[in-house]
Amino acid sequence: MATPVLAQGKDSATDELAALRAELARLSARVDQLETELDQAETKAEAATAAAAAASQSAASASESAAAAQASADKAPSIKFKGAPLIEAAGGWSFKPRGRLQYDAGFTNAPGSTGREDGFGNEVRRARLGVEGDIPGGFGYKFEIDFAGNETEITDAILTYEDGGLKVNVGQHNNFQGLEELTSSRFISMMERAAYTDAFGFERRVGTSVQYSGGNVLVQGGLFTDNISDLSNKNWSADGRVVFMPKMGDTQLHFGGSLHFTDLVGGSTVRYRQRPFVHFTGERFINTGTLGADGETGYGLEAAAINGPFHAAAEGYWQKVDMPIGDDPTFFGGYAEVGYFLTGGDSRGYKGGTFDRVKPANPVGAGGIGAIQLNLRYDYLDLNDAGIVGGQQSGFGVSMIWTPTDYTRFMMNYGKMSYDDAVYAASGGDTSYDVDAFGVRAQVDF
Template sequence: MRTITTSAIAMIAAAGLATPAFAQDSEAEAMRAELEAMRAQMQAMAARIDSLEGQLVTAQAKADAATETSTTALAAAEEAKSDTSVKWKGAPQFEGNGFTFKPRGRMQYDVGYLGAPDSFTDSAAGFGSELRRAYLGFEGTIPGGFGYRAEVNLASEEVEFTDLYITYAASESVKLTLGHQKPFWGLEELSSDLFTSFTERAAINTAFGYERKVGLSAAISSGDVLAQGGIFTDSITDLNNDDGDNELAYSGRVVFMPKLGENQLHLGANVNYRDANAVRSVNYRVRPSIHTPDVRFIATGGMPVESELAYGLEAGYIAGPFHAAAETHWQKVGRPGLADPTFFGGYAEVGYFITGGDSRGYKNGAFDRVKPTNGVDKGGLGALQVNVRYDYLDLNDAGVVGGKQDGYELSLIWTPTDYTRFLINYGRMEYTDAAIPGVDGDRSYGVDAFGARAQIDF
């Protein structure tokens, strides 16, 4: 890279030493002096070139180091980028480095019509509409086997907590849950309201005040058997009241859920005990198969209750487009100084998908999401399902006359995509010993209830 090298300087210097003997001549002396000056200048130039070469080598080393650092950083960034993925499960689910995070929510808008007999004068009869549920929250997992879910309901006058818990997978077959969750009441109650056969659950699941509670639970699975149990106290809302007399409740459930070829069988039993830790006024009551009318035709009225013992049986079967489900429930109520009544109820339903290839979902001891074989998003019709149900509840016992219900219900469900659903249902509810008499005092009559729902979730 040098223009003049050190060897060239040496040659010139040697040429200067080869000057003839006439060096004593003044002209020769002048030339020698000029050559010496030139040699000095060239030596200085060579030294400068050496210095510049050193600086160039240092700069090149720094540039190489910077390039290597940049390449390493880009590689690390690319590796980090490739370690993070996004899946779509109704909403984006982010996964990376053992973590997952997914927003979740649902919206259900209902309309309904209650047709009561002429002898009935309650103003709740007629047309009604409501935002039934509006949930918003998030869920995910954390390395080490931990998970979480937090969700609130925005449809009420005040924001209500729904699921709010932490989970821990102690092993592949053991899962612990701590926080605000559902105790183990039964098949339909533990199936999400997103996947029920009618807009409202059966009377046994709405009459007895089932709600989420704060507690610690465990689920243990082994082959076709699932065992669930937990200890609970009040709901978050009741805990925040700080009245100092929180209840204590125990819940257990066992499910046998074998696959019979391509079909799914479900057999289960559950038991729940609640010690109120104080005498509380409780009113067992139920709406007429839809939620929009704020009226209950059968109700016990406020009773002093200090404990509850509930137990039930469950059965379900899924065979391609067909499904059947049935449950029974006994509710024994401890009343201080009074006879303890035992109320009874149950339901039986069957359903069938008109569209080919569709079937009801099932997972972990509960009904699950329907995924249309030919959804609207795929250019198809979606899934069409019809269901019929008989719904019975008896709130008469031990001197308590809360009334009896015989309900006959029919529903049609259209599921255009995995995360959208539209329901319409009709119920004919026949009452005996109704809590609300007609204008002529008659307590045995029937009402007609029509309901519809538009639903989306993510």
């Protein structure tokens, strides 16, 4: 009985031992498999880490390249177009060519018995080229030459400095005579400015001036010598202007006054005279002749309003002559005008104490016809005083202006000049008569 039982126990132990050996072999194989997988995972992890590091390096390089490209782009000049290319560079540099061309033609009609030349006339009224721009530090420059009339004349030659509302000008520039004179010829409402501005010899002069603009107030003043073409001499002048320019709702208002004093060297002379409404005629029916003068004192008042398509403006100017002998005469000139745009959405521009560019709401080239404006003006000039009989001129003018784009303009003007005490007598010695003038202008500026 014992022997079979013992044999059965030995067989069972043998089976268990074989099973354990098989399990150990399986576990060993599994361990080998796991070690292999771990090695593979570590290899992949190392590859992934290396790839991530490479990607990070590439991203850093790309970021550096982008930053360098942006820095380069920031330093590269930008080009805008404002009638002509405006080039702006980092640090406050800018450069822009500028210019204008105005071609006039028309007729004048004076009484034949005066013996004065009339009929058709034409001219290049202005042909200017120049440059302007900014210099780092708040400085700027403007230089322009006029080639009209087969002559070369420097109009503006200025170095400027600006800091907030303060501006300093050094060089040849306008000396604050008033709204009409300081408004650019590109933006005036008639082909020519009011008669007194030319008669009283308003012109650019070499000098130094300061102006300050803050809120609704503009203050300008400076000391000047003479026009650059007349230097060198000892003439000098002091000029100042104050403007109050508030807005009331949609209405831009303008009120101003100016004062001017000119000291002339001994033996100087002045002469006040004026053409009939247009510049292409050389005839002048009012003329004081040559007057000895030690100096001039002028003072002016100005007012204007702009509301939508409507505008109105008026100025008066008194010019007193300090004569070495006899009474000192005071001559007067002034004008009043109204204007209205026939095209919807258009209005007269205004900026910095002067009239500015008209920008058509619907320009030609963008589906519109541009801006069309009608203007009426009464223009008066009196050159009679203190025994001097230079004549009186009352001008009645009408103009139609078509502005197809921001930088092009076409004008048509008619004026009737009524004279008293004209310097040229008609038949029978009559010095009171009328002269008619008609003119057209084509203009482009940039």
